[in-house]
Amino acid sequence: MLREETQDLRELTNKLTKDFPQIETLYLFGSRRYRTGSTRSDIDILVKLTGDSHIRPVELRAFSSDHCRALDFFLAEGGKAVSCANESHVRANTFEELVTRLEAVCFWNKAAGLLEADIDWEIRLATGADFAPTSMTSLEPIGSGWARSFQAYLKEVEAGGLPIRPYLGRNVYEIGELIVTALGNAVVQSKHLNPRGKGWEIVLKTEYDFQNLFFVTVKPWLPGLGREEVAIHYDGQEKRADFNLFGNQIIVEFKHVTDVVTKAAVVKTLTGLKGFYANHANVRLLIFGILVNKDVELDAPKWESDYSFTEQPPQVWTRIFRNA
Secondary structure, three states, rough: OOOOOEEEEHHHHHHHHHHHOOEEEEEEOHHHHHOOOOOOOOOEEEEEEEOOOOOOOOHHHHHHHHHHEEEEEEEEOOOOEOOOOOOOOEEEOOOOHHHHHHOOOEEEEOOOOOOOOOOOEEEEOOOOOOHHHHHOOOOOOOOOHHHHHHHHHHHHHHHHOOOOOOOOOOHHHHHHHOOOOHHHHHHHHOOOOOOOOOOOOOOOOOOOHHHHHHHHHHHHOOOOOOEEEOEEEOOOOOEEEOOEHHHEEEEEEEEOOHHHHHHHHHHHHHHHHHHHHHOOOOOEEEEEEEEOOOOOOOOHHHHHHHOOOOOHHHHHEEEEEEOO
């Protein structure tokens, strides 16, 4: 289980614009803008400068190195934006078309400062991770050498039984992080459906409601998601796993803590996870999601630490989700 840190995009923006007064506007795009990235995802920022001013890419790379290694700045010149990290680029006819193409969100401009933008200002990052910069392609052909390398990489990922359409990560642990993040967002956003809708309501009253939320969240982009297909052993018993993925490389189990009685029962089950190692060498990752009602007293960080095992495969991740 990776350790995490939090970066405040407001503070980073204030430092950046103070160091580089040539900046006119800043836009967020990519996985962080869509809230689909894992804690290993970089932070893609489109930078527009004032007038004929200039910033050397190496200066922005140095800023990233000093303040937040996940930052990936794309310097815009007209309708073309070039990454300061790897010189990949994307092109449109005008800057405005470029913003539209990237579906970028403006979160700072020189006149008003920080804006009321629909983005995550507090950004969670994996501590010590290597943040691979985004590789963008323009309307121009990309180099054949890069294309062959990328295709070989995709074949390697696919040979491991992992998806490439969509591409979610190079191993089950990166994909696991994405799944956990997506589920956490689904729990939070399930309370914010459009009130004018009359035919759909999400109320998490039972463990099976939690399972169904996971199913409708994940199944559309991972059609191979299986349900109750695999027998697993823990707590001295055999049961059917709630969900499995990628030829059983990932198993996902759910529990619901509603009161002190169910809390004690879940503790007993989690203790039994230690036996999971001996019985399931073919499984690489077990994600144990626990939905906890808001009025139940529970130390989430302690539970996640005490009942997650990452020293040897299969890894076991215990994650707590609060039922608002």
